[in-house]
Amino acid sequence: MPLFGPPNIAQLEAKRDIQGLIKALSYRDPEIKIAAADALGPLGDPMAVEPLTALIRDEDPGVRRAAVRALSARGGVRVVEPLIAALQDHDPDVRSVAAQAVYRRMMTDPDQDARRETATALGRIKAADAVESLLRAIMDPDETVRVASVRSLASIGDVAAVGPLIVMLAHEQHRARASGRSSLAVERAAGQALDVLCDEKAVDALQTALGHDDVEVREMAIKRLARIDSPMVAEMLEAHLDDQDSIIRRSAARGLAEIGWEPPSDETGAHYWAALRDWRRCAECGTAAIPLLVAAFPRSQTHERSDIQAALVALNWQPSELDATAASFWAAQGNWDKCVEIGAPAVAVLDDIVKSAPGWRERVAAAAALKALGEERPAPFARLDLVQHALGVLDGEGADDEKRATLTSFLAEEHQFEPAGNQQVDWCQCGYPSTRILPDDTRELITDLLGFEQDGSNEPAYFCPSCDAPLPAAGT
Numbered sequence: 011m012p013l014f015g016p017p018n019i020a021q022l023e024a025k026r027d028i029q030g031l032i033k034a035l036s037y038r039d040p041e042i043k044i045a046a047a048d049a050l051g052p053l054g055d056p057m058a059v060e061p062l063t064a065l066i067r068d069e070d071p072g073v074r075r076a077a078v079r080a081l082s083a084r085g086g087v088r089v090v091e092p093l094i095a096a097l098q099d100h101d102p103d104v105r106s107v108a109a110q111a112v113y114r115r116m117m118t119d120p121d122q123d124a125r126r127e128t129a130t131a132l133g134r135i136k137a138a139d140a141v142e143s144l145l146r147a148i149m150d151p152d153e154t155v156r157v158a159s160v161r162s163l164a165s166i167g168d169v170a171a172v173g174p175l176i177v178m179l180a181h182e183q184h185r186a187r188a189s190g191r192s193s194l195a196v197e198r199a200a201g202q203a204l205d206v207l208c209d210e211k212a213v214d215a216l217q218t219a220l221g222h223d224d225v226e227v228r229e230m231a232i233k234r235l236a237r238i239d240s241p242m243v244a245e246m247l248e249a250h251l252d253d254q255d256s257i258i259r260r261s262a263a264r265g266l267a268e269i270g271w272e273p274p275s276d277e278t279g280a281h282y283w284a285a286l287r288d289w290r291r292c293a294e295c296g297t298a299a300i301p302l303l304v305a306a307f308p309r310s311q312t313h314e315r316s317d318i319q320a321a322l323v324a325l326n327w328q329p330s331e332l333d334a335t336a337a338s339f340w341a342a343q344g345n346w347d348k349c350v351e352i353g354a355p356a357v358a359v360l361d362d363i364v365k366s367a368p369g370w371r372e373r374v375a376a377a378a379a380l381k382a383l384g385e386e387r388p389a390p391f392a393r394l395d396l397v398q399h400a401l402g403v404l405d406g407e408g409a410d411d412e413k414r415a416t417l418t419s420f421l422a423e424e425h426q427f428e429p430a431g432n433q434q435v436d437w438c439q440c441g442y443p444s445t446r447i448l449p450d451d452t453r454e455l456i457t458d459l460l461g462f463e464q465d466g467s468n469e470p471a472y473f474c475p476s477c478d479a480p481l482p483a484a485g486t
């Protein structure tokens with residue numbers, strides 16, 4: 011140290027004399043050290059980092075605070091460790107300045123390496139106060155910062171992170187669907203963090219997440235909840251068996267099944283089985299099942315409808331309204347007269363059956379009901395009247411020979427084949443008239459008598475309306 015008086019910090023600063031200011035950091039007077047550190051901070055010179063770092067262990071708390079301020083003003087990855095060290099200073103004022111520097115400044119540092127190293131260090135020292143900053147950082151634009159922040163939240167172990175981590179995971183999944191890109195590293199880290207955090211202490215946080223707008227958030231929350239071994243959990247899952255969202259209802263029921271919950275034979279049990287779409291067991295819970303079955307009926311796929319309908323029949327239920335649900339119910343039972351009675355609300359239901367029922371006889375019956383409602387369609391039967399008549403003969407009394415004779419003369423009257431022109435009728439395996447054979451042995455489908463399906467530009471595909479057999483278009 012020079013013997014001729016203290017360094018003039020103002021002058022050194024004015025001259026931007028970095029070397030002089032660095033030298034002043036080791037002057038014995040704390041006031042000088044503080045002034046030099048404050049002057050060096052905004053200059054951000056890399057040479058100053060090491061001497062400022064040394065001052066983090068200075069005996070004077072004012073000097074330590076000044077060192078923290080100066081390092082934080084410079085930022086960058088090299089200042090992370092000294093600032094983290096200052097977070098654990100024994101002096102509360104130093105800790106407070108360091109906390110501001112780390113949580114506000116370093117977690118938003120323009121250098122992503124600095125943000126990542128800060129996030130990692132906060133987890134290492136299990137900085138309980140860092141949770142808020144880390145929760146902001148899990149949305150950082152840089153993937154490595156997100157991963158580091160998620161891992162640190164898991165190390166700190168505060169359940170406040172549970173909800174935001176679930177929201178973030180849902181966000182990643184939305185992004186994966188929208189853009190085909192997602193961060194597997196972030197998803198994996200978040201999943202592992204939730205594994206660590208979702209214990210009995212997380213029940214309230216998960217309960218809160220169950221109120222989120224996003225159904226995926228709710229689904230993840232309920233799945234996490236179901237893995238927690240606590241008596242409270244069964245109660246909460248039960249409460250979601252009648253959630254407005256079917257995904258949540260199903261997740262709640264599956265969660266209950268996983269924890270070995272026994273469904274009672276009452277309304278709760280009915281909701282449970284309905285959530286799992288086991289309609290027979292749902293009906294076994296008694297009349298409480300009826301509204302659930304009725305609500306599920308019009309929204310179900312055809313194969314499920316017959317199960318639901320059987321369950322409703324088992325409960326002696328009959329529709330009281332003249333609506334589409336009633337039409338579906340009666341149609342599923344083959345009670346077409348009831349469908350006609352219902353009138354306009356039955357039309358869409360009948361149209362659906364006519365277009366897509368697996369059995370062609372059902373399509374014929376639905377088409378007939380539509381016709382009775384004044385809604386005859388050009389497809390899938392060109393001549394519904396002929397189809398109905400032919401089926402009537404086929405299903406009527408009499409020997410096969412007699413039926414063939416009756417059908418042959420009927421087809422001749424209807425000009426579907428010409429006996430005078432040496433044409434003959436050929437029959438489907440079930441005895442239904444399907445083909446005319448010309449004198450040169452050419453075979454033609456009697457298309458007016460068949461059901462057909464046409465997809466776009468292709469030739470229609472023909473089916474026997476009696477036995478559903480597909481019929482080859484033509485040939486010899």
Ligand SMILES: [Zn+2]
Binds near residue numbers: 439477
């Ligand atoms: Zn047939």
